[in-house]
Amino acid sequence: MKIFLKILFISIVVAGCVGYYFKFREDHLTGDRIIGIAVLAFSFLLMPLFIFHRSKGKQLKDYTFTKENLDRMNEKKNKNQ
Numbered sequence: 001m002k003i004f005l006k007i008l009f010i011s012i013v014v015a016g017c018v019g020y021y022f023k024f025r026e027d028h029l030t031g032d033r034i035i036g037i038a039v040l041a042f043s044f045l046l047m048p049l050f051i052f053h054r055s056k057g058k059q060l061k062d063y064t065f066t067k068e069n070l071d072r073m074n075e076k077k078n079k080n081q
Contacts, residue, residue: 001053008046012038 015038023031062069 001049005046005050005053008041008049012042012046015041 015034019031019034019036019038021031022028022034025031
């Protein structure tokens, strides 16, 4: 999964650069389309896959503000002072 994410990221960056190259060469419509596809791929493919990859095996309750977590944070704060 890690290698796939790297390849996908590099291909999206290359697609964005190619799109700007086309815009620089006065083919604005093709350049805009390539850049748009790269942005959509980044938004709807790369980011969800990356978030899924990074959050695999973690508990959501550890990262939410519940009464227990707030009490634990206050205890740590009081110990440090």
